[in-house]
Amino acid sequence: MHLRPAVAADLPFLTAMLLEACNWDGTPWYDEAKARADHHAWRYLEGWQRETDYGAIAEIDGSPAGASWARLLTKDRPGYGYIADDVPELTLGVSPGFRRRGVARALLTELIERTPYARISLSVDPDNPARTLYESLGFTKVGVAGTSDTMVREV
Ligand SMILES: CC(C)(COP(=O)(O)OP(=O)(O)OC[C@H]1O[C@@H](n2cnc3c(N)ncnc32)[C@H](O)[C@@H]1OP(=O)(O)O)[C@@H](O)C(=O)NCCC(=O)NCCS
Numbered sequence: 776m777h778l779r780p781a782v783a784a785d786l787p788f789l790t791a792m793l794l795e796a797c798n799w800d801g802t803p804w805y806d807e808a809k810a811r812a813d814h815h816a817w818r819y820l821e822g823w824q825r826e827t828d829y830g831a832i833a834e835i836d837g838s839p840a841g842a843s844w845a846r847l848l849t850k851d852r853p854g855y856g857y858i859a860d861d862v863p864e865l866t867l868g869v870s871p872g873f874r875r876r877g878v879a880r881a882l883l884t885e886l887i888e889r890t891p892y893a894r895i896s897l898s899v900d901p902d903n904p905a906r907t908l909y910e911s912l913g914f915t916k917v918g919v920a921g922t923s924d925t926m927v928r929e930v
Contacts, residue, residue: 776878778885781830781844786823788832792842792868793820799903818854819846819866827863831885833878841869843882845895856898856925858917864896867905879905883912890930898923 781789790807797805797816810816830844845863848854854864865886869878887895897914899906900923914926 776840776876776881777834778831778881779834781824781828781832781842783824785830785832785839785842786820788839789820789823789830789842789844789866791870793866795868795870796866799900799905815855818848818852819864829863829886829889829891831882831889833869833873833882835873835876835878839870840873841867841878841882843867843879843886845886845890854898855920855923856896857920858894858896858925858927861892862894862896862927863890863892864898867897879908880912883908887912887928887930892930894927894929896925896927898925900924 794805794810797810805816828844828846830842832839833841843865845865847863848857849860856864867879897909898920899909909926914928916924917927918925
């Protein structure tokens with residue numbers, strides 16, 4: 776596995792990974808058109824790559840296998856895991872054919888190491904297996920938004 780920084784040209788793959796996150800339980804709630812039209816979902820990639828956006832791409836045998844990125848959002852246009860304007864919120868997705876090989880763990884470890892902020896947040900459904908991964912990497916629950924948990928890690 777090779778990890779590299781996410782760049783502006785990665786938008787199509789990041790979009791695919793955003794859809795994996797939106798459809799995390801296998802139900803095809805979102806396709807790209809619906810995600811782009813959903814002002815809340817598209818908030819995570821709109822205008823990518825902003826100056827303060829950062830992320831990592833995992834490649835396996837030259838193909839993108841997964842991605843995690845983080846973005847600052849604001850109180851008037853928050854993400855689902857919004858904490859504060861100076862706390863970026865991360866998104867994570869691994870392509871179905873590359874799961875259970877440690878890709879997500881490697882991506883998150885890299886993202887946390889590269890975070891230039893004191894905290895990083897996320898939103899996760901309590902039934903998502905990703906929650907176990909987040910806990911194992913030091914994220915703790917700080918609240919609930921809708922049906923999802925908001926988790927934070929000190930960096
Ligand atoms: C959740 C997801 C990112 C995990 O990616 P992955 O590369 O398969 O994860 P890893 O191989 O690094 O696994 C790390 C840990 O996550 C947990 N985990 C991941 N998938 C799991 C599953 N299907 N069942 C149970 N635990 C799982 C385990 O604790 C695992 O640790 P272990 O291998 O030591 O048991 C991937 O399944 C995915 O993209 N899902 C859809 C998008 C999504 O849910 N994103 C997160 C939204 S908050």
